[in-house]
Amino acid sequence: MSLIQEKTLQAVEILKEQQTDLWLTFVRETSGVRDPALDFIIGPGDLTWPSALMFTRSGEKIAIVGRYEAEAVERLDVYDRVTPYDEGISAVLRETLQRLDPGQVAVNTSRNNVHADGLTHAMFEMLSEYLTGTPYADRLVSAEPVINALRGRKTPAEQTRIRKAVEITEAIYRKTFAFIRAGMTEIEIAGFMHAEMEKAGVGFAWPKEGNPAVNSGPDSPVGHSGPTGIRVEPGHILHFDFGVKYEDYCSDIQRVGYVLRPGETEAPPEVRRGFEVIRSAIEQGRAAMKPGVKGNDIDVIARGVVTGAGYPEYKYALGHQLGRVAHDGGALLSPLWEKYGDSPNQLLETGQVFTIEPGLAVPGYGYIGIEEDVVLTGSGAEYLGGPQTEIVLLKG
Amino acid sequence: MSLIQEKTLQAVEILKEQQTDLWLTFVRETSGVRDPALDFIIGPGDLTWPSALMFTRSGEKIAIVGRYEAEAVERLDVYDRVTPYDEGISAVLRETLQRLDPGQVAVNTSRNNVHADGLTHAMFEMLSEYLTGTPYADRLVSAEPVINALRGRKTPAEQTRIRKAVEITEAIYRKTFAFIRAGMTEIEIAGFMHAEMEKAGVGFAWPKEGNPAVNSGPDSPVGHSGPTGIRVEPGHILHFDFGVKYEDYCSDIQRVGYVLRPGETEAPPEVRRGFEVIRSAIEQGRAAMKPGVKGNDIDVIARGVVTGAGYPEYKYALGHQLGRVAHDGGALLSPLWEKYGDSPNQLLETGQVFTIEPGLAVPGYGYIGIEEDVVLTGSGAEYLGGPQTEIVLLKG
Numbered sequence: 018m019s020l021i022q023e024k025t026l027q028a029v030e031i032l033k034e035q036q037t038d039l040w041l042t043f044v045r046e047t048s049g050v051r052d053p054a055l056d057f058i059i060g061p062g063d064l065t066w067p068s069a070l071m072f073t074r075s076g077e078k079i080a081i082v083g084r085y086e087a088e089a090v091e092r093l094d095v096y097d098r099v100t101p102y103d104e105g106i107s108a109v110l111r112e113t114l115q116r117l118d119p120g121q122v123a124v125n126t127s128r129n130n131v132h133a134d135g136l137t138h139a140m141f142e143m144l145s146e147y148l149t150g151t152p153y154a155d156r157l158v159s160a161e162p163v164i165n166a167l168r169g170r171k172t173p174a175e176q177t178r179i180r181k182a183v184e185i186t187e188a189i190y191r192k193t194f195a196f197i198r199a200g201m202t203e204i205e206i207a208g209f210m211h212a213e214m215e216k217a218g219v220g221f222a223w224p225k226e227g228n229p230a231v232n233s234g235p236d237s238p239v240g241h242s243g244p245t246g247i248r249v250e251p252g253h254i255l256h257f258d259f260g261v262k263y264e265d266y267c268s269d270i271q272r273v274g275y276v277l278r279p280g281e282t283e284a285p286p287e288v289r290r291g292f293e294v295i296r297s298a299i300e301q302g303r304a305a306m307k308p309g310v311k312g313n314d315i316d317v318i319a320r321g322v323v324t325g326a327g328y329p330e331y332k333y334a335l336g337h338q339l340g341r342v343a344h345d346g347g348a349l350l351s352p353l354w355e356k357y358g359d360s361p362n363q364l365l366e367t368g369q370v371f372t373i374e375p376g377l378a379v380p381g382y383g384y385i386g387i388e389e390d391v392v393l394t395g396s397g398a399e400y401l402g403g404p405q406t407e408i409v410l411l412k413g
Numbered sequence: 414m415s416l417i418q419e420k421t422l423q424a425v426e427i428l429k430e431q432q433t434d435l436w437l438t439f440v441r442e443t444s445g446v447r448d449p450a451l452d453f454i455i456g457p458g459d460l461t462w463p464s465a466l467m468f469t470r471s472g473e474k475i476a477i478v479g480r481y482e483a484e485a486v487e488r489l490d491v492y493d494r495v496t497p498y499d500e501g502i503s504a505v506l507r508e509t510l511q512r513l514d515p516g517q518v519a520v521n522t523s524r525n526n527v528h529a530d531g532l533t534h535a536m537f538e539m540l541s542e543y544l545t546g547t548p549y550a551d552r553l554v555s556a557e558p559v560i561n562a563l564r565g566r567k568t569p570a571e572q573t574r575i576r577k578a579v580e581i582t583e584a585i586y587r588k589t590f591a592f593i594r595a596g597m598t599e600i601e602i603a604g605f606m607h608a609e610m611e612k613a614g615v616g617f618a619w620p621k622e623g624n625p626a627v628n629s630g631p632d633s634p635v636g637h638s639g640p641t642g643i644r645v646e647p648g649h650i651l652h653f654d655f656g657v658k659y660e661d662y663c664s665d666i667q668r669v670g671y672v673l674r675p676g677e678t679e680a681p682p683e684v685r686r687g688f689e690v691i692r693s694a695i696e697q698g699r700a701a702m703k704p705g706v707k708g709n710d711i712d713v714i715a716r717g718v719v720t721g722a723g724y725p726e727y728k729y730a731l732g733h734q735l736g737r738v739a740h741d742g743g744a745l746l747s748p749l750w751e752k753y754g755d756s757p758n759q760l761l762e763t764g765q766v767f768t769i770e771p772g773l774a775v776p777g778y779g780y781i782g783i784e785e786d787v788v789l790t791g792s793g794a795e796y797l798g799g800p801q802t803e804i805v806l807l808k809g
Contacts, residue, residue: 045752048619048738049527053445062622065637065740066752083752084728085636089623092638103728105751126534131445134533138522141534223444226458227485240481241461242488332480332499342444344461355501356441356462356479 023172024057025078025095031166032074038119040163042070043136043144052135054125054164056265056341062089067106067143070096073117081109107147114153122153123160129358132346133164165347168340170368176392178266179339179370182219183390183402186261186268189213194409199251199276203231203244214261222260222267222343229259232384233276239376239384251278251413254288254383260343269343269372270402271388274409284408291328291379292408295387298322298375299404302335302350303391306365306398312350313361319375320352328377334361336373339390345370369393370401419568420453421474421491427562428470434515436559438466439532439540448531450521450560452661452737458485463502463539466492469513477505503543510549518549519556525754528742529560561743564736566764572788574662575735575766578615579786579798582657582664585609590805595647595672599627599640610657618656618663618739625655628780629672635772635780647674647809650684650779656739665739665768666798667784670805680804687724687773687781688804694718694771695785695800698731698746702761702787702794708746709757715771716748724773730757732769735786741766765789766797 032040044052045067058070066083073079080096087101102109114122126141127133136144148154171179189210196209210229214221221228223241231237231244234253238245249255253276260269273292275284283289302319316335324330334351337344348363350371365371371393376386387405391398428436440448441463454466462479469475476492483497498505510518522537523529532540544550567575585606592605606625610617617624619637627633627640630649634641645651649672656665669688671680679685698715712731720726730747733740744759746767761767767789772782783801787794 046527046740046742048740049449049742050446050531062620063637086638088634088636088638103750104748107751128535128539131442131533134535135446136534137527137530138532138534138537139524139530143524224458238484240484241459242482242484344442344444346442346445352500354499355503 019060019094020174021057021060021093021095023174024167025072027170027172028057028072028163028167029074029076031163032072035162035166036074037123037158037163038074038121039117040072040123040160042125043140044068045140050135050137052125053132054135057167058095059090059093069106069110069113071113071117073119077117079113081106081113110147111151114148114151119153120156121158122156123158123163125160125164127159127161127164129360129363130161130165130346132168133159133161165363166366168345169338169347169366171340171370171392172368175266175340176368176370178264179268179390180401182222182261182263182266182268183270185217185219185263186259186270187402189217189261190257190259190270190272194274194411197249197255197274197411199249199413201249202246203233203237204246206231206249207244210259217261220262222262222269229257232256234383235378235381237383239378239386249276251276252382254379254385255411256384256386258386258388265341267339267341267343268390269339269388270390271374271386272405272409273385273387274411276411277413279413283410285382288379288382288385288408291377291385294323294326294328295375295377295385296406299373299387299389302373302375303389303398303400306371306391306393308365308367308393308395310365311362312348312365313353315350316352316361319350319373323375323377331376335375336371339370339372365393367393367395371398415456415490416570417453417456417489417491419570420563421468423566423568424453424468424559424563425470425472425474427559428468431558431562432470433519433554433559434470434517435513436468436519436556438521439536440464440466441536446531446533448521449528450531453563454491455486455489465502465506465509467509467513469515473513475509477502477509506543507547510544510547515549516552517554518552519554519559521556521560523555523557523560525756525759526557526561526742528564529555529557561759562762564741565734565743565762567736567766567788568764571662571736572764572766574660575664575786576797578618578657578659578662578664579666581613581615581659582655582666583798585613585657586653586655586666586668589653590670590807593645593651593670593807595645595809597645598642599629599633600642602627602645603640606655613657616658618658618665625653628652630779631774631777633779635774635782645672647672648778650775650781651807652780652782654782654784661737663735663737663739664786665735665784666786667770667782668801668805669781669783670807672807673809675809679806681778684775684778684781684804687775690719690722690724691771691773691781691783692802695769695783698769699785699787699794699796702767702789704761704763704789704791706761707758708744708761709749711746712748712757715746715769719771719773727772731771732767735766735768761789763789763791767794
């Protein structure tokens, strides 16, 4: 069974569970704006003309597409019915809805999750106009709950791919730490990691420019900017944020090292303390994760470990879901800030994969951020790889 | 000067010309839904948190982005002012608009052009909500005219890349026609072309699955489906639709051949007649193209050549603009059908690059489609490559 066959069967089960009659993905020229839901319902191909992909609670799978794309959609072996059209989609779309007569038409619009928000404003207006005079214009609802469940609940096939991405990432980290010498620039180290990615045949979990992030010492800007010409020196904390894509599924892992100064055999006390606080924040957050808990509750626990130890609060979310992209949307381990919408109030579910990634700066040394990837099972959150439990010591 | 530096300067000139005070691109999590305008104003990187990219008629270039991405945006050397924020964008966005006090705020919503339609419905709703109580909520207009001009008017640097893509495409076609033998499948021929693309170091103008399209004989499905196991046989018309991407810019070219039967030294009369009709439709369409003409007028001319010769009407547009994607949006050479919106009524402009691609079927032989790429100059449309003037004859 192909991945899209598996995911579209799962979509029908979700519609049943959520008592939603119909899910409609309405798109056009997806080479320009690509609704993220398409990856699960048509795969990597594009649709040129206005197209409607519909799944019903009763199990029907229907595609209405431009005539020259009907054959390609038929070949996916997903849709029971592929209806081609020539000049305009509106009439056949209305007829199809009238036949199905759904009580709700869930469309891809969401304030909280970008991956459930593939319907553009103009496409929403056109759809509303096409449905004017039918009962369905007033039955449009958000497909966010459908898409959150479909994206969030990773099937065994999806989990296998993420595990493999994590495994490859860990292997590249091991080689990289063995490669690093004092005097190398952040850019040189990133170049080594890119070469290892190419050898492993994997892609980027986010764009190459900032992947990996490499931060050596206290003066390197932390965040989504790329590596710089700053050189690794004794006394630097070395911080990485790195993720690969293996068969369309991502890893996202942060690691830290410390470059020993002459005479040192371990990191200074303030670096060790920062590391232990972050390690503890991750472990306490992970231990509290289980199906049915709110993402915000987990964020509060881990954030409290960091601020409770006297460090400033990190100004980002503790963790996000991970899947086809690094930031996979849906329930989020985050504060209740405007930019996160309602996502931190959503509940954890079995099959979701999350990052946990608190951070803090150690003045004069650099930035400590560790990021682990975990999967939710019925009983709790399991690490997908081997978590970092000790700071990596590098010879100066 | 980088391409985005060049295009953002062009954007300011377009705002002056169109007397539009401010262009606002409002996005978030662009790894999920990517506004196509971003390619011209931030390049390939992503923005995670809600972000506002603004250009004013007076020449200001302003970015409001999440704190951890400010450094990456600064480095682009495009924006005069990069304002970082932590928890939510709404307050700083309102303050910025109040300072600039624009008469129009052009946002990326368009019924006609997907590339000017990157604002999702939920992001439109959030923006409207953020602006409630300010005068700017009622000053939102469509940025379609701004984006159509910015995307459509190719700079010399952009035209150079497209010319190179066309040149590489023509070279691969020459090698492919020399490679083909009767008995090969469409899939084998596509595989050869993929290998040549790899050698040339170019990407796909549209997804690999249907690029190239290869149609041998009358039974191969024409359109955006991929090549099949059908074998090349004497008496087949062989049709290709193929495009590469060179440094982010595309070609899109169709070519036709004929496989000679024993004793034949040229294609049969009905095949030659079909070829000449298509060739004439292209040339008459091209000759009529000049700045200020409506795209629909050109479609009518070329379409009339095909139907006037007694062939059925092709059910697609005569031609589309070509750029960073194969279907680059804006003014379109097409009929006035629902699915094309207002695009066929828009006017041709200097610097636009178009395809011209009429087609017809010759019963019993196959499909004849030729597609040429042309650029609009002050005086008319010039072929970007060498147009196909004779059917390629292949030994059976």
